Amino acid sequence: MAVIQLGDYIVIQRQKYTKLQKFGSLDATATLGKEHLELKSLLDQPYDSTFKMCVKESKAGKRGAQRQHSLELCSENELRSIRDVLNISSSGADNRDISDNGEAQALKSSDIEQMREACNESSKIIEKLVENSKTFHTRTEYSQDKYLLKKEKKYFEFVQIRQPTIRLMVDIFHRQDADKIMGIRVDTLSQIISYSGISGFGSYLLYESGTNGLLPAAMLNSMGAATDSTLVHMHPGNVPQKQAVLALKLPLEQQQRCISVNLYSVLREFYQGDKLETVEVTEESVKTEDNAIEQSEDIEPSSKKFKLDESRNLSKGPPRWQLENKRAATLMNDKFDSLVMAAKEHPSSILQALLPLIKPSRPIVIFSTCKELLQETYMELKATGKVTNLHLTSNWMRTYQILPNRTHPEVNMSGNSGYLLTGYTLK
Amino acid sequence: MSFLKPKTHIEQGDIVILYLSVNSMHAIEAVPTIVNKKGETIAHIFQTPYGSLKVQSIIGVEYGSRVELSKGWAYVLQPNPELWTQTLPHRTQIIYTPDISMILHQLEVRPGAVVVESGTGSGSLSHYFLRALKPTGHLHTFDFHEARADQARDEFKRHGLGDFVTVYHRDVCNLGFTSELDGVADAVFLDLPAPDLAVPHAFKALKLSGGRFCSFSPCIEQSQRCINGLIKLGFTEICSMEVLQQESVIKTRSLPVIDLEFLKMPKSSEANSIDDSKAKEPKELKKYLTSSCPQVLPGHTGFLTFATLPPNIPKA
Numbered sequence: 001m002a003v004i005q006l007g008d009y010i011v012i013q014r015q016k017y018t019k020l021q022k023f024g025s026l027d028a029t030a031t032l033g034k035e036h037l038e039l040k041s042l043l044d045q046p047y048d049s050t051f052k053m054c055v056k057e058s059k060a061g062k063r064g065a066q067r068q069h070s071l072e073l074c075s076e077n078e079l080r081s082i083r084d085v086l087n088i089s090s091s092g093a094d095n096r097d098i099s100d101n102g103e104a105q106a107l108k109s110s111d112i113e114q115m116r117e118a119c120n121e122s123s124k125i126i127e128k129l130v131e132n133s134k135t136f137h138t139r140t141e142y143s144q145d146k147y148l149l150k151k152e153k154k155y156f157e158f159v160q161i162r163q164p165t166i167r168l169m170v171d172i173f174h175r176q177d178a179d180k181i182m183g184i185r186v187d188t189l190s191q192i193i194s195y196s197g198i199s200g201f202g203s204y205l206l207y208e209s210g211t212n213g214l215l216p217a218a219m220l221n222s223m224g225a226a227t228d229s230t231l232v233h234m235h236p237g238n239v240p241q242k243q244a245v246l247a248l249k250l251p252l253e254q255q256q257r258c259i260s261v262n263l264y265s266v267l268r269e270f271y272q273g274d275k276l277e278t279v280e281v282t283e284e285s286v287k288t289e290d291n292a293i294e295q296s297e298d299i300e301p302s303s304k305k306f307k308l309d310e311s312r313n314l315s316k317g318p319p320r321w322q323l324e325n326k327r328a329a330t331l332m333n334d335k336f337d338s339l340v341m342a343a344k345e346h347p348s349s350i351l352q353a354l355l356p357l358i359k360p361s362r363p364i365v366i367f368s369t370c371k372e373l374l375q376e377t378y379m380e381l382k383a384t385g386k387v388t389n390l391h392l393t394s395n396w397m398r399t400y401q402i403l404p405n406r407t408h409p410e411v412n413m414s415g416n417s418g419y420l421l422t423g424y425t426l427k
Numbered sequence: 428m429s430f431l432k433p434k435t436h437i438e439q440g441d442i443v444i445l446y447l448s449v450n451s452m453h454a455i456e457a458v459p460t461i462v463n464k465k466g467e468t469i470a471h472i473f474q475t476p477y478g479s480l481k482v483q484s485i486i487g488v489e490y491g492s493r494v495e496l497s498k499g500w501a502y503v504l505q506p507n508p509e510l511w512t513q514t515l516p517h518r519t520q521i522i523y524t525p526d527i528s529m530i531l532h533q534l535e536v537r538p539g540a541v542v543v544e545s546g547t548g549s550g551s552l553s554h555y556f557l558r559a560l561k562p563t564g565h566l567h568t569f570d571f572h573e574a575r576a577d578q579a580r581d582e583f584k585r586h587g588l589g590d591f592v593t594v595y596h597r598d599v600c601n602l603g604f605t606s607e608l609d610g611v612a613d614a615v616f617l618d619l620p621a622p623d624l625a626v627p628h629a630f631k632a633l634k635l636s637g638g639r640f641c642s643f644s645p646c647i648e649q650s651q652r653c654i655n656g657l658i659k660l661g662f663t664e665i666c667s668m669e670v671l672q673q674e675s676v677i678k679t680r681s682l683p684v685i686d687l688e689f690l691k692m693p694k695s696s697e698a699n700s701i702d703d704s705k706a707k708e709p710k711e712l713k714k715y716l717t718s719s720c721p722q723v724l725p726g727h728t729g730f731l732t733f734a735t736l737p738p739n740i741p742k743a
Binding site: 001046048165166167186187189190191193194195197199200201202221222223224225226227337359360361362363371372375376378379388389390391392393394395396397398399400402404407419424425426427 | 525529669675730
């Protein structure tokens with residue numbers, strides 16, 4: 001089984017909360033709310049292990065104490081569920097005897113805070129809370145469960161370290177800031193992969209203007225290791241957003257089958273590659289064009305490395321981006337087996353430029369957060385007669401709480417899946 | 428052989444999608460002759476509402492081309508799981524693309540994955556699994572209906588997918604997934620009337636290093652029983668959901684804008700007749716690009732229940 005190594009991206013999970021974090025150095029810490037975790041002890045431990053958060057020091061902060069924890073690998077015994085440990089039996093039938101008067105808990109918040117520093121185990125804290133709660137035993141079993149879950153969530157001192165996958169990352173990204181992945185929801189992402197037919201065979205074309213690397217990562221994931229498929233990933237910036245791609249820690253041969261190129265410079269290379277003599281001209285124009293576009297390159301771990309590579313390459317020969325442009329142009333000449341687009345710009349002109357690069361009888365998938373843009377594109381495509389079987393779709397997705405006698409849809413649901421325009425190219 | 432990888436031209440023996448319109452697509456086999464009911468070999472002619480197609484004429488044609496029918500024309504497309512799902516011969520109820528996409532995503536199927544599926548049914552989902560896991564993975568698919576299993580096996584072979592799939596005729600609820608498959612699967616998918624009976628078998632089939640589980644059931648009671656079984660065996664991240672796709676119908680509408688202002692003015696005898704005629708014909712047409720939902724759309728397909736088997740849970 002894979003072990004946690006320096007330089008890995010890791011998913012830290014505490015209860016249902018998950019977070020993507022780079023384990024860049026032994027001094028690295030992760031922040032989960034008010035808790036700071038030292039990651040040092042994760043090194044060389046197998047993924048999916050559970051670690052116990054042990055308080056090292058506690059500083060008074062603006063909003064309560066900020067605690068620094070070290071992590072210790074957990075034993076099997078520690079992993080039993082809280083309910084088993086506490087052995088709760090008596091419960092009430094309904095809430096007729098419970099009033100919200102703030103006197104239910106006999107412990108003061110300072111007592112709890114002290115207890116938290118004195119003893120490490122959340123089960124002990126919760127046990128004390130239950131002992132000192134006047135209403136706990138009059139609550140219904142359901143309500144007891146809910147109380148325990150709530151307290152468990154607050155005082156839970158275990159974290160699990162998992163290896164990032166597309167499934168875990170799309171959840172994290174969507175929950176943290178859906179805008180950073182252009183609001184691509186899990187169901188929509190899954191359908192982009194299906195409709196575009198990405199698999200271990202074929203040559204694919206993607207244009208995206210900023211999804212934290214999620215789209216290229218999902219496509220690379222479906223292309224698989226040790227296969228022949230290739231992906232040309234066009235983006236509008238100087239450097240591609242690649243966080244999700246790096247987090248997957250793919251083998252080098254697989255990473256190299258994703259050729260990330262700037263949309264403008266690769267199209268210039270494609271149309272007038274032989275005529276281009278001066279590198280400076282393209283480089284300059286690329287930069288000015290980029291400035292016009294709103295960029296969100298806040299988490300871009302690869303940018304530094306990329307620039308170093310570039311300067312090193314410069315001394316030896318043509319810069320890396322130029323070599324990548326040439327590789328991409330070769331694939332563009334051979335044409336692609338599908339097109340995926342998720343643009344922040346108006347899709348029409350980009351589609352017009354990229355559609356001729358797709359072979360006939362191949363799927364195209366265009367994503368947009370709003371329907372109106374795709375309605376127009378639908379009509380334009382219909383008028384050209386170059387694409388058939390056009391469909392504009394969206395999704396409705398609902399998760400369920402399924403418990404004995406307590407089954408219902410979850411209280412919250414996401415209202416916007418985004419829209420997909422799909423079709424097949426014609427000769 | 429047309430399912431293995433993208434190809435440009437129709438070869439003899441390919442399955443080809445004959446696309447007439449959004450609502451009319453047919454999967455046909457590109458062979459020049461077929462054997463009719465009387466056992467005679469005759470030329471393969473395919474009948475459509477737009478006339479007949481001599482199938483021999485499409486062999487060698489580029490995919491995506493327009494082909495002539497005796498009373499119209501159609502497009503020939505290379506089949507893929509999406510088009511196949513819409514045209515395949517139904518032997519059972521099938522699962523469609525929105526649910527399937529979520530299943531593939533949640534089961535984390537990618538090239539190299541070993542997937543166990545039950546039941547095979549019409550092979551709609553199997554084609555998706557095969558696309559996602561080839562060329563390095565393998566699908567083990569089970570059906571308790573012998574003829575269906577045989578038909579599916581034959582179909583996968585003709586589609587060029589035979590190397591990546593093993594089809595079993597077996598009642599998995601009672602007999603499990605065979606001991607050879609103990610601890611080999613990255614993912615298990617169940618579409619059974621009583622998924623709870625197969626949960627312990629799924630548990631055995633998953634790798635010791637853990638894996639993903641999915642059960643599709645139309646009724647919530649099945650999901651409830653299934654989840655009880657999953658909890659008992661130590662599965663985590665149990666989650667149930669429903670995914671429904673809505674299609675937008677896009678139309679350009681022209682709306683007349685009528686003028687009601689003149690009604691505030693008193694009628695004058697001379698101008699009267701002119702005004703009346705003006706009012707009857709609309710002065711202005713406004714054009715809008717609109718989209719609306721169809722009158723009837725799928726309201727329920729099934730509940731998808733997903734779960735993770737964590738690593739190192741003893742199977743004994």
